[in-house]
Amino acid sequence: MYKVVVPGDFISEEVNRAGEGTYVEDGKVYAMSYGIVEEREEIKVVAFSRKYVPTNGDVVIGRIIEISFPYWIVDIASPYEARLHISNFAAGVEKVEFGSMSRYLDLDDFIVAKVMTVDVMMRIELTLMEEFKMRGGGKLVEIPHTKVPRVIGRSGSMIKMLKEKCNCFIFIAKNGRIWIKGSEADVNLASEVILKIVNEAHTSGLTDRVVNFLDSFRRDKGKGGEK
Amino acid sequence: MKEGKTERKLIIDGKRMDGRGFEELRPLKIEVGVLKRADGSCYLELGDNKVIAAVYGPREMHPRHAQDAKMVVIKCRYNMAPFSVDDRKRPGPDRRSVEISKVSREALDPVIMKEYYPKMAIEVYVEVLQSDAGTRTAGINAASVALADAGIPMTDLVSSIAVGKIDGEVVLDLTGVEDNHGEADMPMAMIARTNTITALQMDGHLTKEEFKRGLKLAMGACHQIYELQRAALIGRYSKSEEREERKRE
Numbered sequence: 363m364y365k366v367v368v369p370g371d372f373i374s375e376e377v378n379r380a381g382e383g384t385y386v387e388d389g390k391v392y393a394m395s396y397g398i399v400e401e402r403e404e405i406k407v408v409a410f411s412r413k414y415v416p417t418n419g420d421v422v423i424g425r426i427i428e429i430s431f432p433y434w435i436v437d438i439a440s441p442y443e444a445r446l447h448i449s450n451f452a453a454g455v456e457k458v459e460f461g462s463m464s465r466y467l468d469l470d471d472f473i474v475a476k477v478m479t480v481d482v483m484m485r486i487e488l489t490l491m492e493e494f495k496m497r498g499g500g501k502l503v504e505i506p507h508t509k510v511p512r513v514i515g516r517s518g519s520m521i522k523m524l525k526e527k528c529n530c531f532i533f534i535a536k537n538g539r540i541w542i543k544g545s546e547a548d549v550n551l552a553s554e555v556i557l558k559i560v561n562e563a564h565t566s567g568l569t570d571r572v573v574n575f576l577d578s579f580r581r582d583k584g585k586g587g588e589k
Numbered sequence: 590m591k592e593g594k595t596e597r598k599l600i601i602d603g604k605r606m607d608g609r610g611f612e613e614l615r616p617l618k619i620e621v622g623v624l625k626r627a628d629g630s631c632y633l634e635l636g637d638n639k640v641i642a643a644v645y646g647p648r649e650m651h652p653r654h655a656q657d658a659k660m661v662v663i664k665c666r667y668n669m670a671p672f673s674v675d676d677r678k679r680p681g682p683d684r685r686s687v688e689i690s691k692v693s694r695e696a697l698d699p700v701i702m703k704e705y706y707p708k709m710a711i712e713v714y715v716e717v718l719q720s721d722a723g724t725r726t727a728g729i730n731a732a733s734v735a736l737a738d739a740g741i742p743m744t745d746l747v748s749s750i751a752v753g754k755i756d757g758e759v760v761l762d763l764t765g766v767e768d769n770h771g772e773a774d775m776p777m778a779m780i781a782r783t784n785t786i787t788a789l790q791m792d793g794h795l796t797k798e799e800f801k802r803g804l805k806l807a808m809g810a811c812h813q814i815y816e817l818q819r820a821a822l823i824g825r826y827s828k829s830e831e832r833e834e835r836k837r838e
Contacts, residue, residue: 368822370745396737412740
């Protein structure tokens with residue numbers, strides 16, 4: 363059973379276990395946001411909803427929103443914009459010239475990128491991942507980034523199960539954007555299930571329920587085919 | 590407030606016009622997450638007051654020169670709907686609503702952990718749909734719940750209530766009639782856990798003793814309100830959990 367807390371709720375007296383989403387005052391640990399208490403080595407409060415702020419090393423899916431030499435400005439589903447430098451393309455012989463940037467990445471293109479640096483002024487630099495350009499179509503689903511760990515599941519159990527049962531390629535980025543590739547029916551099923559997980563993220567026994575849901579769905583479809 | 594004694598009797602047989610005792614709150618109803626497009630929202634009824642609070646952000650701060658490189662900027666707008674009062678109110682900001690916006694912002698400001706979102710803005714909108722005295726306190730209560738709903742890092746919730754003086758008695762939570770014909774009105778806001786007062790205003794006259802009594806009364810009421818705010822936030826998720834469990838069975 364999950365324990366829901368609101369800001370200012372007393373959680374524990376073990377100050378040295380205070381983790382994310384908590385603050386310490388007078389030797390006591392209090393909740394900093396409205397969310398669920400998670401007690402492992404650290405005591406954390408996982409907020410129900412919160413704006414995404416990138417940290418170094420996050421893998422995100424971004425959308426190009428502006429081209430301003432020598433950077434692409436990228437929307438990463440965060441209040442802060444990120445930048446991608448042209449040197450990401452300069453590895454080859456050809457040089458990215460002023461005015462030719464859109465040949466490499468145009469407005470509204472989606473990219474998979476890694477957060478390289480976040481400085482104190484919250485300037486965010488990205489670097490492209492290998493499979494950076496999201497060619498070959500697929501579907502993009504956006505969920506609150508706080509629910510990402512739930513969709514992945516403990517040590518990847520949920521996502522592994524989803525990939526198997528839905529027969530799709532699923533890529534989950536840290537900023538809550540999910541890229542799904544597969545046949546149309548499979549992709550639609552997968553995105554429906556992901557939204558279900560998000561809506562019920564705060565309930566327990568979720569993985570089992572999702573498995574049941576998927577199995578029943580397959581069975582229904584099977585029956586329909588026989589008729 | 591107004592000079593001279595009013596003809597109207599506000600207290601009859603130790604009861605107020607709406608049948609409440611001196612230290613009794615009006616019925617308070619809080620609903621969380623009523624607006625889909627806002628990051629956090631809350632609908633609140635305090636007696637005949639009906640307010641809705643919406644929180645957007647943290648998002649980019651405009652104008653840019655007003656950004657703070659070290660912390661988030663909090664913007665607050667209190668607005669009364671033209672139909673919220675008996676005589677139609679001229680729409681748009683006026684002297685009063687500008688003041689209340691500022692007071693509300695300063696009441697909420699101490700609980701928000703501002704260092705988490707440098708250069709951004711958190712926008713709080715309080716819309717009064719129906720008013721019957723004490724809209725600023727209702728607005729602060731709603732805004733604080735909406736901020737929590739938006740996932741803003743905060744140290745506490747803020748609770749707020751007014752006390753006043755009618756027919757020579759210090760009473761809690763004035764209605765519109767009591768406010769208009771009473772002798773004093775004193776809205777306040779505080780952090781219930783630490784008993785920290787974050788806003789305090791007074792209109793009218795109170796003696797030192799009356800002030801102390803009123804403040805004590807208001808502080809007690811703020812604890813009650815805090816419990817209701819907390820219950821509204823917690824209830825939202827336990828309810829959906831129950832619903833899920835029922836569906837499963």
